[in-house]
Amino acid sequence: MADISTPFTVRDIKALDRTGGDTFTSVLLIRKLAERPTKTGNTFLAVELGDKTGSFTCNCFSDNPAYEFFKALKEGDIVRIEAKVDYYQSRLSPKLLRAEPLSQEQLAGSPLMANLVETAPEDADSLWLEFQGFIAGIGNAELRATMQALFEDIGDQFRIAPAAVSMHHAYRHGLLEHTVHMARACKALLLLYPEVHADLAMAGVLAHDTGKVIEYQGDLVPGKSRRGILQGHVVLGYQLVRKAGMKVKLSSELLERLEHIVLSHQGELEWGAAVIAATPEAVFVAKIDDLDAKMGMVQRLLRQAGENDEFSDRHLGLNSQLLLRPPGGNPSPAAASS
Known part of the structure; x- marks a missing residue:
């Protein structure tokens, strides 16, 4: 089981065993928050959480306490979550166990704050x-x-x-x-x-x-x-x-x-x-x-790839998934420098 006392980055989470049900804690930004209908006419929240190393989406249905928690928040808010590793249709989609909001003031001066903000890789x-x-x-x-x-x-x-x-x-x-x-x-x-x-x-x-x-x-x-x-x-x-x-x-x-x-x-x-x-x-x-x-x-997908990932999710701009492993199996320059 992952050490839940240490916040994990998204890259760390992607490196965890896909089948072991590991739990983890992480401090993340709410990047996108969208309410969507289910096939039965109910609604769910698609919550994209991320940091500078990547992102993933959690779906919170109306019968889940996380639904009301995230509905009260907005894009750009910071949350600490505890969750269990899970995948849906080969995409990382953790099951939330606990979540709490954090303010920028609470993280002031912390390396966790710097880890939230993605910046250009060049100086x-x-x-x-x-x-x-x-x-x-x-x-x-x-x-x-x-x-x-x-x-x-x-x-x-x-x-x-x-x-x-x-x-x-x-x-x-x-x-x-x-x-x-x-x-x-x-x-x-x-x-x-x-x-x-x-x-x-x-x-x-x-x-x-x-x-x-x-x-x-x-x-x-x-x-x-x-x-x-x-x-x-x-x-x-x-x-x-x-x-x-x-x-x-x-x-x-x-x-x-x-x-x-x-x-x-x-x-x-x-x-x-x-x-x-x-x-x-x-x-x-x-x-x-x-x-x-x-x-x-392409460069961003390579930078944010997990070590176990062969293909990225389908990227709207590329209209395709991207093969993340370089020819010969050696790390790509972009991945090696990240």
Whole structure:
């Protein structure tokens, strides 16, 4: 039996015997809380609990005391649970034995608090320094000044914001990490595509997701703000870029093309793009964005994989399960460094 006096991380829990019914205690965040109907017309709560090493979902039916406990809480609250290892359809779904709420004040200064908040695996200060280098490397003075004006306004928020609520780079500093990864790819791939205006493409990469600093809110668990729901990050980013461009008197043609990159970077209308990419630079940025978003999903699934896991759960963004074991059975670089 697991030692119930020591809080387990989600990764620790996934390493426990799947069939032994081990009990464990853990301190976790409520990431998602959704009330859903059963086939018989009753309701149950789907409660996603997690920390920086991963997450799992517990289903609490209306005849279970845990139902009323979680119904009184909200996303972003912290709980200590005691539970028994159980799996449903090959997914970790522990049976709750006890649960109690904890406040941030109770965990202040504790390593348990730090373990709750998922952050980018790369050092945020180093990422920000590299990001500043990409701005300085833009040769066109007007575009460089536009990026400087833009990030003078939003830099503090941009450094810590997530890139999504759940899909990709959905953690603290995730937006910065995602954008730097895209800038690295942009710099490497520009050599292959001389048709693409290099400075405009790099500015588009750096600015494409800036609306997310307004779209998302929340400290421990990100959610959408009112403006995020009503306008979305594509429109919000367009507004931020237009404001910065007009402030530095960016030429009308470059401003129009930069705005177009932001408006089209989601790739498809059904994915949230305001328009379809219609310039070489916009096509280029949209494809790099999609590549890094998908690989960000892959990297996170590999980081959070349990040592006994062969496949991940089906990931909505990948539309598939991911094979977690590398060729030859050796640990992957991502898993080995976690």
